[in-house]
Amino acid sequence: MSTIRTALTLTALSLALAGGAGAQVLDPYWEGPVELSSYEGHVLDRAIASDNKGRAVACWIEERLYEKATKILCSRYDTKWAQPVEVDGIDSEFAGAITKLDIEIDKSNTLQMIYTGSVEPIYHRRVNADQALTPSAWSGWIDIPHKVLELRLVTDVKGAMVLLFADSPDEENGFPPGLFAIRSTDNGDNWSDKLRVDPGAPEGWVVRDIEAAYDGSNRLHVVWNYLDPATYTVVEVKTAYSDDGGKTWSSPVALDSLAGAAPTDNREFIRLAIPEIKTDGQNVHITYAGGGTLGIRRRHAYSTDNGVTWSEPKTIESLGSLEGAAGTDALVLDSKGRFHLLAQIRFPQGIYHTTWLGSRWSDPVLDYLIAVDDLDVIGARVHAQWFEATLDHEDRLTMLIESCAAGCIDNSTWPQNPITFGMHTIAPLDQLPEVTTVSSATFTAGEPVAKGSIAAAFAPGFSQGVMLASQEPLPTTLDGVRIDVLDILGEKRAAGLQFVSPQQINFVIPQETAPGQSRLRVYRDDKIIAGGRFVSSDISPAIFTYNGQGTGVAAATWLFVANDGARTSGLIFDPATGLPVPIDFDPAKGQLYLSLYGTGIRNNLHGVTAKIGDADTPVLSAGAQGQYQGLDQINLGPLPELLSVGAEWDIQVFVDGKEANRTLFRTRDRE
Known part of the structure; x- marks a missing residue:
């Protein structure tokens, strides 16, 4: 042996x-999902940001009407997720007490939080990010007297904050619904008057899905949707920029629009959108969900002159037939200037990841599997949607996802209320x-x-x-x-x-x-x-050979049992040359057996069959070899008499009908 x-x-x-x-295989570097919010709670909004140590801080709104309360909870990922801590909340038995939330961590490592509800103004609080999970360390509330539908908070390199929001209708005071901005330069203690970002807001349309990003110096970019509330369809995707911290804004550019397009047009329409935006110096990228009769695809537009001009939006062709949309995607920029898009698409349904390669998007990689097809019972897998993501100093990504709400799925073991989960990579993206x-x-x-x-x-x-x-x-x-x-x-x-x-x-x-x-x-x-x-x-039968490539003479032994019971044995190959050793086989004098060594066989021992040459060959036994971990052994014999003719013979082994690699042995000519 x-x-x-x-x-x-x-x-x-x-x-x-x-x-x-x-493509469409599982990324090896992801871990999770880890349940963060309570099993019975109802998550309404979520946000995530990285502190100056590269740790991810996540906060979310959780309605617990069974407790007559709506809470804001936070957790931190630092090799593992910390126990969530309640940092704020409102006692209320009614839904909607707090509905929208955003956080930013500025250069001084101050975590800035903005939140609002259906009947309240905007509230601002802050805390040193190191103490984000210490409720008593948070500042008091600053009221910002605006009633809003959507909001997004950004901080510049100097720590000044800009709050972008979709205002509720206020026609009596001359403010129809639209996109507005206010700013603070004193850590949120005072805020400017609101300024309309888009003076040409179409009548009857409402703003949704605001995203914003700084270019690393002084230009702030914002992208948003206009929604037709009658059909709940996105009718326009717009973008604009500011070079003075939100005091003045460029004329908005319509990246994609349904204005004037008939419903029967064959052109792709945008419908859902929910855009994402990221910048790297002069390069600005926007992605969103759009599509027509062929399904909801991902679309992409970019600017190489810091938002002055834009490419024509195009479908991300590398995603192929993968389509669908479920809440927000995540678009992140790593330290090497590469843009990464994460989206929930199907089929197989899951979280996919693609990287911008300068002129095209890479083939997608499946980070997390939800369902193989529409008949797959997903069980304990999470029907992930509504992504928020951040990168640490080493380009490892941490992401919040949310389970599906009532009516979305019918074969999950998770309750039919949105629950927040954390996921993370243990290695840098694509490195x-x-x-x-x-x-x-x-x-x-x-x-x-x-x-x-x-x-x-x-x-x-x-x-x-x-x-x-x-x-x-x-x-x-x-x-x-x-x-x-x-x-x-x-x-x-x-x-x-x-x-x-x-x-x-x-x-x-x-x-x-x-x-x-x-x-x-x-x-x-x-x-x-x-x-x-x-x-x-379960099985993948393979036979070891002398040359180590799975071809040629098998790494096997022979045993000859003479009629008088005497036994002789040896190798079927020459260890010095690797050539087959001709085996003496005279059926009149006894019986010949072969012992093959392989792997991937042991999990179906009832379905092992063999042929040598054209002759069906008995399988005396098959199973784990016993001495070496992972090694299997197949004993063949007694060999058919027709193999006694001197020749080189193919050995075929089948396990449950699946053929292993063919090997060979040789018998000696009998004189």
Whole structure:
């Protein structure tokens, strides 16, 4: 058996590479969702921002009418989510006491909070972000006497605040509904009079879905929708900018409009929109949801001159047939100037991530699976919508999502009221090497890898040298390197490691891994260094061969049992040359057996069959080899008499009808 193990070690050290995974597979770096709001509460709005230490602070409005209260709660993500803390609230048995909320953390690390309700003015409070979860540390309330429908708060590099809001109708005082701005330069103690951002607001339309972003110096960009309240359809997407902190504004530009378009037009219409905006110097990007009879797609417009002129809005073609909209998307800018869009689209339905590559969007990656199709029972998965996202100093993303409200789904185990959840990445966006995972016996790209089987992972930079495990069961850390496998159900398990090298790791897929799309993470000294995706399965039969590529002579042994009971055995290959060793086989003198070694077989032992040449060959036994973790053994024999003719024979093994890689052995000519 020691010679066989040497052959298998040679297989392990082979550096054959396999192709990468395609789109619509699970991103390996996401964790969550983690429930933040209460199971019985009803979340109305949410916001998230990063403090000067890179920690995400999240706040949300939670109606608890069963307690006759509406509360504002906050949590912080710093390697894990902190227990949510109530920082404000109103005792009320009626819905709508607090409906809208936004937060910003400025350069001085002050968390600024704005919120309002259906019958109240705007309230402003602040706190040092380090003490955001200490209710007594918050400032008192500052009343801002405006009744609003929507609001968005932004701070510039000097700490001045601009509050953009959609005002309620006030025709008697000369203010029809529209988009307005006020500003504060004294930390929110005093606010300016309101100024209309869009003097040409169409009569009868209302403002919705305000988003804003500074360019990093002094230009503030804002984008918003106009909604037709009669049809609840977005009829226009507009943008404008200010160079003086919201005192004056450019003439708004209509990026997309239905004005004058007949309902029967075949052109794409915008309907939902809910735009997102992000800036990087002169580059400004806006995305939103729009579409017609072919479904709701994502549209994109950009400016390369800081919002003076704009490209024609276009559908993001890289998303292909993925469509749909459920609340807000998230558009973020990383430290390398790359724009990332996260959206809930289908099918498969889930949270997808695409990156702007300068002239096009990348192929989408599925960060979180909601449903495979419209018949899939999602169970404990979260029907995610209404995203808010922020990046830390290392471009790791933290995001708030919300579960679906009543009537949205009918097969979830979550209650039919909106609940806030937190998700986060454990690695920077799009910056770590992609790991390719294949069977260690064949290195065949694109094939599933069975649970409990020996797999090979390929990527650069795993380790400085080569180290083999010297014990069974296998260690989960070797030379400071470890692998975690996350299955489609989100269960995370450490893998046993056979060996590590600079470009390859051989490991055993945990036996408990659920079949389906799985994620893999590689750590060195507890720091993540690479990740990838693969499809796990119950079976994926593969036979080890001498050349380590899954072809040629099998890494197998033979056993001849003479008629008098005497036994002789050996290898079917020459360890020095790797060539087949011709085996003497005289059926008149006894019976010949072969022992093959493989992986990915043990989970269906009742369906193992074999052929050698054209002859059906008995399978004496099949199962785990027992001595080495992940290794399976198939014993064939007695071999059919027709194989006694000297020749080179193909060996075929089938498990539940799935064929393993073909191998060979040779019998000697009988004189």
